[in-house]
Amino acid sequence: MEQRLFKYIWKHSRKDQIKILFLVLASMPFYFLSLDLPKSIINRAVDSQNFADINSTLSFMRFELPFGEAIFGEKVVLFEGFDLTQIALLFALCFSFLGLVLVNGLFKFVINTLKGQLGERMLRRLRFELTDRILRFPVMHTRRVKQAEIATMLKDEVEPLGGFIGDAIVTPFFLGGQALTALIFIMVQNVWLGVVAMSIVLVQAFVIPKLRKRILDLGRQRQMTARALAGRVSELVEGAVEIQSHDTSNYERAEISNRLGKIFKIRYEIYQRKFFVKFLNNLLAQITPFIFYLGGGYLVITGQFEIGTLVAVLAAYKDLPPPIKDLINWDQQRNDVQIKYEQVADQFQPSGMIEAEMQQLEEKHSPPLTGDIVVSNLGLVDENENRLLEGITFTVGVDKKIAVVGNASSGKEYLGLLLANLVKSSSGSMKIGGKPIAHLPSAITGRRISYVSSEAYLFPMSVMDNLFYGLRNWMIKDPACLSNSEAELLREKQEALRTGNIALNPDGEWIDFTSAGINDPAELVPRVTEVLRAVDFAEDVYLFGLSGIVDSENRPDIAESILGARIALKEHLKTTGDEDLVIAFDPEKYNNNATLRENLLFGTPRKKQYAGNNLLAMPILREAVKEADLRDSIYNMGLSIARTMVELFMGLPPSHQFFEQFSFISADDLPEFDKIVKRADKSNFSDISDSDREALMYLPFDYVEARHRLGLVTEDVEAKILKARKIFAEKLESRDPDAVEFYDPDNYNSAASIQDNILFGRLAYGRAEAGATIGRVMTELLDELGLRSEVIEVGLEFNVGIAGNRLSSVQRQKLALARSLIKRPDLLILNEAAAIMDSQSQIRLVSSIMEAQEDRGVCWTLQRASLSQHFEYVIVMQNGKVVESGSFDELNKEGKVLKSLIDDE
Amino acid sequence: MSIEQEVEVLKNIPLFANIDPSRLKLMAFASERLIFKEGKELFHQGDAGDAAYIFIEGEADVIVDTDDGPLVVASFGKNDFVGEIAILCDVPRTATVKATSELITLKITKELFFNMVMDFPEMGVEVMRVLAHRIDHTTSQLTEARNVLAEKAG
CATH class of the missing domain: 3.40.50.300 (P-loop containing nucleotide triphosphate hydrolases)
Structure with missing residues (x-):
């Protein structure tokens, strides 16, 4: 990696830089013309002295060979031009002006786009090169680097480099050219005004960068302190256990506060200096027009200067400071970016880097090691x-x-x-x-x-x-792509190559199955199982598989078999007399071993907003509850639960583990619910406020009758919930059909796990042997049905x-x-x-x-x-x-x- | 059967007779109700003990393995309390308990039991009283047995 930024830029983007430079040069004459034109408009077209009467004409676009008189002794007219009246000339000149504005704008547009492209390409190259270096860091070095710092460098700190690289060579030429053109233009009009403008520009160009040097120093410090801060903050997260277990959080606070203080000090000084420079800059920029108005005005009054020329000079001068300012900015950016580049380059070349050749891509099997x-x-x-x-x-x-x-x-x-x-x-x-x-x-x-x-x-x-x-x-193998995207892919590949990136498709086929001893897709699962067994991990993957989800559309075969297992499980339990260990889901019945929420939803949510407590906020559910006349029942259940919780838990210390294990209400909320219950007991049913009702209504949704045994789900409530279940399903079918996959005894549920699909119900609470028996029977059944490898296959998808x-x-x-x-x-x-x-x-x-x-x-x-x-x-x-x-x-x-x-x- | 009914049962158990009903309710709420079918074991002799069981309904035999095979040493029924020794002193189960009819129990885990005793010391005192009674009972049985033995020897 080159030590100097400009060497790096020149090495990798020479061609593109020169191309853009030519465009910049080509744009200069048009820029000069656009400066010259206002003078012609005022001096030739507007000034009536040039026209004897309304019909007299002046030539337009007459073009003489420059210095023709000096070389050939007489004027050489290359183009006679058109003779136009005053009004026509005004129009012609003004439209030419408009045309030039357009041409200049287009030049700018094309140049800027090319610069942007160039910068982005260089950024891509740089980032790739840095990543390449990370991949070649010696292992011992990676133990010492702070990941957060390296990541911010690669992500954030090189970003301005990309922006700058496009400007690195073109901008000084472009802006310098513009400023020089404007300056020459002023010089041509009046040497003294030109000298004044130039001297002030020179002061700006030399004094201000000097003042800014300290700001740059500070900027560097700011960057280093900020990077160190990022590293420290990530340490706070990584060391959370140590900090909390040793009670050093306040020491860490002090440490961070101290760092922030330093950063503040640096940033504040930067502001002070920055705004002073700005003040000076503005002052200098305004002094020139002052001289122009005074000097130029004097010249016009004394007749040595045409008013049109003064207007043009002022217009030209107005164009002078922006390029100068931008040039100064560019110079500052150059310094800044140069430092950044050097710092980054320094960080990314630890001693003992692995040679690039050692990691050369080798697209064939390597010979075995022997001897x-x-x-x-x-x-x-x-x-x-x-x-x-x-x-x-x-x-x-x-x-x-x-x-x-x-x-x-x-x-x-x-x-x-x-x-x-x-x-x-x-x-x-x-x-x-x-x-x-x-x-x-x-x-x-x-x-x-x-x-x-x-x-x-x-x-x-x-x-x-x-x-x-x-x-x-x-x-x-590269994946077979669609023919219409082939051109696009090719372009992407070329783009990758021209920025020194690797042009391989990560989505292609990379896995060398033959090295693993898999020559046929059918051998995959057996071979994987064999290896997993060798390290005693197969049983774990099998369990991942049981709680994994299979979409019946992708694997109709697995879904079919699992549906078979569901029936087999039911029959097996019947023959052993254990059918009461599982309380199956029945569309027509309330399941006492499932939560109230599950009984209402009667399915597995596909969308997040239907899961957990989110469900209660869904308008569709609320409508269904209302239409089934369930609102008051749920409210009453909530009140009963709250009353019981208050009775049971009020005397316990808030940190008591019973709260977490058993309570429907957290220790923090309990006093509030105590008040709600007292208010509810005192007033009439209809007088209870909406917010109290709302708070109570959330409580019963996790209630499981068989587990909590508060006797809240009466026959009446059951009937209403079944009604609400139907209404909810109907509404969902028409308004949000993909939101929930409903429980259906005869169909596979693609949103639920394999385990839940086989069980299709809930284990009965209060049956000591339920969990162990069902687990054993389920495994036996799956093995009998030859589904073990399929379950492992699903388990392999576990993230x-x-x-x-x-x-x-x-x-x-x-x-x-x-x-x-x-x-x-x-x-x-x-x-x-x-x-x-x-x-x-x-x-x-x-x-x-x-x-x-x-x-x-x-x-x-x-x-x-x-x-x-x-x-x-x-x-x-x-x-x-x-x-x-x-x-x-x-x-x-x-x-x-x-x-x-x-x-x- | 709802939690209120369980509380009624608990009240009738001598161990809990003097304890405030709201505490009993908390215990019932925090414990699991387990049903054992006839012939199922609650626990087996030699297992690690992790819970005690309160019988709400049904009966069970206490069986000890002897050289001559399993021997039923006692039978328990409604309102009885088994398995407390294992959770109090961390020894393996001293006997097997097997349901002889459909048996409904409340499972009091070791953790729950200690939590309750810590939070409500009156329960601890009550446990001591019951255990002391048992020792008294066992001691008098022992004396009786000695007397019988002495008579036989004499």
């Missing part, structure tokens, strides 16, 4: 010259199962990082199959080697996408959330292991990857991963030394050195370090 891993005298020091590893020497086959053991300070995790080529050694050498690993491109190390750290990162995508993430090495936060940390680690395993790497490096799991799981995992890796290598940095008995070769480390290595049996003897490590456990 031995030969490590000799390997050393690693960190940036503070601390020795992390030293004198590491061992030789072992790449296809062996290797265990690396040692305590926390042994440096074993660095050995894992070095083997995965994620960190470069400081000394010594490490070869695989005779090739130095540091020289292997990532197309080999990233595909033939897999690495899992102790805290693996997951991308916010589905389980499936995460699983196959490691196989997106190159674009295997893991940001950084995998919808999974537990153990689940995250398991998925990361599966992601590495499915690639079938020649060498699988696990850097304490299972440390988070309990010891039983670790033992199970070791054997299942060994099995899954077949005859391919594993290098496992173990947390527990005793697990090394399952490995063929054991490397024991202490204080950054290998103290012993060999087979487990050789090392598990008295006097050996491994033995003592195992004994310590």
